[in-house]
Amino acid sequence: MKYYELLVLRLNLNQCAMLDERLYSPKKHFRYPHMFANDIAIWERFLELYGADYNGFYYDCKCGRGTDPPADWDERYSSMQQVLSKYRIDAIGVTDSYLEILEVKPSAGTSAIGQVISYMNLFVKDHKSTLPVIGGIVTDFERPDMKHLTKAHDLNYY
Numbered sequence: 001m002k003y004y005e006l007l008v009l010r011l012n013l014n015q016c017a018m019l020d021e022r023l024y025s026p027k028k029h030f031r032y033p034h035m036f037a038n039d040i041a042i043w044e045r046f047l048e049l050y051g052a053d054y055n056g057f058y059y060d061c062k063c064g065r066g067t068d069p070p071a072d073w074d075e076r077y078s079s080m081q082q083v084l085s086k087y088r089i090d091a092i093g094v095t096d097s098y099l100e101i102l103e104v105k106p107s108a109g110t111s112a113i114g115q116v117i118s119y120m121n122l123f124v125k126d127h128k129s130t131l132p133v134i135g136g137i138v139t140d141f142e143r144p145d146m147k148h149l150t151k152a153h154d155l156n157y158y
Contacts, residue, residue: 023058023094026051034060034088039104043091046104046138046158054093054100062086063122089119093136099123100156101135108139108146116155 024032028044035043062083069081093100101123103116116135124133136156137146150157 021058023056025056026054026093032059032091034090035104038106039090042106042138042140043104045140050158054095056094057102058092058094059090061089061092061123063089063119063126087119087122089123090138092123095131098132098134099129101133102138103136104138106139107141107143108137109143110146110149112137112139113149113153113155117153 026047028047032040032043064087066082066085069078073081089101090104091102093102101116101119103112103119105112116137120133120135123129134154134156136158137150138158139146147157
């Protein structure tokens with residue numbers, strides 16, 4: 001992906017109210033925004049196996065509208081409510097040919113499928129990406145029927 005394409009992508013992604021707007025390299029880091037210890041172990045296994053396939057990752061990307069705060073709230077609290085009530089995408093993988101919305105979840109089940117499909121839909125609605133958007137689930141335990149279900153919904157299952 002060319003530098004100017006990454007810059008345009010970054011400008012479009014900045015509209016999603018991310019807490020950390022950096023494109024992280026596809027390597028292990030000291031911390032990952034919005035990931036807890038059990039998520040990090042799963043994520044770092046994913047990075048070891050598939051990190052080289054990506055240009056980088058955005059973490060903790062917000063999508064959706066969020067809930068409206070009560071009318072009598074102070075502006076400071078209203079804006080916090082708006083950001084904190086949005087949906088959170090664990091990671092967005094950036095490649096030359098697509099963006100991948102990734103949900104990282106221990107023992108991921110069918111609820112993860114719903115999350116990824118919802119996040120993909122909201123992300124496409126909220127942003128003007130020139131690249132196709134696909135979805136994937138990163139987990140530590142293969143649950144029965146998940147390969148079949150993720151394939152049926154055109155999602156990657158890691």
